[in-house]
Amino acid sequence: MKKLVMMAAAAVLAGMSAVQAADPLKVGFVYVGPVGDHGWSYQHDQGRRAIIEKFGDKVDTTFVESVPEGADAERVIANLAQSGHDLIFTTSFGFMNPTLKVAKRFPQVKFEHATGFRRAPNVSTYAARFYEGRTVSGIIAGHMTESGKIGYIGSFPIPEVVRGINAATLAARSVRPDAEVKVIWVNSWFDPGKEADAAKALIDQGVDVILQHTDSPAPVQAAESRGVWAVGQASDMARFGEKAHLTAIIDDWSEYYIARTEAVLNGEWKSEDTWGGYTTGMVKLADFNAAIPAEVVEQAKQAKADIESGKRHSFQGPIRNQAGEEVVAEGEVISDEKLLSMDWYVEGVQGSLPKN
Structure with missing residues (x-):
């Protein structure tokens, strides 16, 4: 028992x-x-x-x-x-x-x-x-802008977002040296109303390409309604502006x-x-808009391939800050440590960087 x-x-x-x-x-x-x-x-x-x-x-x-x-x-x-x-x-x-x-x-x-x-x-x-994606989208923006004025809608002025603004600006100016990037901060990750208002304000200032580091498709929708270009953020936003949407940086x-x-x-x-x-594979790009010239698409694809191979880096010198001072010498690359604490604008970004 x-x-x-x-x-x-x-x-x-x-x-x-x-x-x-x-x-x-x-x-x-x-x-x-x-x-x-x-x-x-x-x-x-x-x-x-x-x-x-x-x-x-x-x-x-x-x-x-x-x-x-x-x-x-x-x-x-x-x-x-x-x-x-x-x-x-x-x-x-x-x-x-x-x-x-x-x-x-x-x-x-x-x-x-x-x-x-x-x-x-x-x-x-x-x-x-994400800044690697901004480099490729910045090249496209530099080619597609007619006014030379590119808009950027920022969420919060933290290093992650500042890196993206700087990477896009450096890339745009690599193909159009006189390009200017105007930034509007909305102090929110997701606020469709503020994002749409920021996009419209930038367009009223003569911007004809809208980039963003905010989470809603409102800027793409605003760009579509006003007949300018846009780049989506985090996911493919083409369905919100089929004509305007150049590509998107996809987070996977x-x-x-x-x-x-x-x-x-x-x-x-x-x-x-x-x-x-x-x-x-954490950073990807959405399909390119058919309106982008073939040679620009090839340049964008080559830039992506060069980043993947290590031949190109988004922050390789020479790089100047807003004051025109050389902060990265030719051939040098900003270290990860400095990228993670980036709190300054490169030459070509308009306005002053807000302080947290």
Whole structure:
């Protein structure tokens, strides 16, 4: 009898272990905008969907959208950690400090923070070299502008956004030396009204190409309605302005999200920093508008290939700042460390850089 009881107990324990082994990995996502923004948050959600497609019932994903940066973010992240999530992706720069605070309280949870620079034993950081895409779009803009005036709608004056403005300006001026880039800051990642107003204000100032580092397709729509060119942000925005849309810088997080989820599933996750570009597939370009001359398309494709091979770098000297002072000598390349802290404009950018 005693042996039967022990066998029964062992069977129960084995059954419990089987159930526990089958429990899915709970993966949470925190988005700064709505998943329907057709830009930044939309692309992160495509990465979440890629996890589901890859791992099926091995994962259980959750997302919270339109989370303001600050105290609300900390509350949302903590709620995900408290509710049993094993891996949490926080997908905006302003989520950095909230993520670190929550991570300290939940050391058993793995956190991944997008575009930040502070890590912890259970916090990794990741970003894409978006500026590589700005180089190619800047070349196209430099060729397509007739007025020589290019508009740029910025979200917040942080290094990530400043790098993009500078990369686009350097590229545009490499094909049109007199090109000027006018910047309007909207102090928001996603605000279609402000973004549309900024685009219209730039067009009223004579701009005929609109670039953006904001998340909605409103600037593309404004460009379409006013008969100027535009470059989409984060995802392909061609459907919002078929005539205006020259191309778009696409952020593709799918492979990264799959790899990091797999690392947790396999017990191989560790805190690290990732900064990928064209070569890793994190940065891609949408199809080119048929209105772009063939020779310009070829030049854009060659620039992309040269960046991938290492032959070209977006920030290779000579580079001058707004005051005309040489800050990068010919043949030299700005280090990653300096790119990550970039707080100055290159020659050709109009206006002063706001200070945080």
